[in-house]
Amino acid sequence: MKKQGLAWFLAAFVATAVGAQELKSVILPVPQTDGGRPLMQALKERKSTREFGGEKLPVQVLANLLWAGFGVNRPDGRRTAPSAMNWQEIEIYVVTADGTYVYDAAKNRLAPVAKEDLRSLAGTQSFVATAPVNLVYVADMTKVSGDAGEKDLFTGADTGFIAQNVYLYCASEGLATVVRASVDREALGKALKLKAAQKIVLSQSVGYPKK
């Protein structure tokens, strides 16, 4: 019995270790900050699209998208989108078929969150489950202050700027996107292993347009 117990423990330990190893950090390529359609043309073409082709985004495109959304654009660590009091409280979770990550803008990498395909939980509309990327904007409420109304107002505004940056990048690169409030926050929060102080604000699907 003792031997069996030890064997079971070792098997469970190895399985856990192997499972944990399956999803690794992704070092993103340096974002390309030249090219793309000019701003006025991107504004002309910005729109919401709810149909996506199945093609995955190349890692360079993902790096560019995240940098445009909320990357670091100055040596002092400030970002491509403004944030109230420079709280920088919005974290971007990146939900894909190959796993879920959280964007670490300072290190330009994706930190692993979950190896399962959680896309079906990233929104209540059917296209979300097959969109190549779903960004989930999560506010870290430990970084914000003020009364409850101000906290909601400012985290909502901060998310809006990021989502619009993503819209403009998508318009500039011919990608399809839609920002979404229709999310089951409880179910998705559980799947993303969020803490009580982490609040899902919005989600945004991104991919190539359906041909």
Ligand SMILES: Cc1cc2nc3c(=O)[nH]c(=O)nc-3n(C[C@H](O)[C@H](O)[C@H](O)COP(=O)(O)O)c2cc1C
């Ligand atoms: C805060 C916010 C929440 C939204 N939530 C959803 C949503 O849950 N589902 C959806 O399909 N579109 C959603 N949208 C997209 C709007 O429906 C869309 O922007 C609007 O119809 C105007 O279309 P346009 O973006 O192409 O100009 C949302 C937009 C905003 C700004």
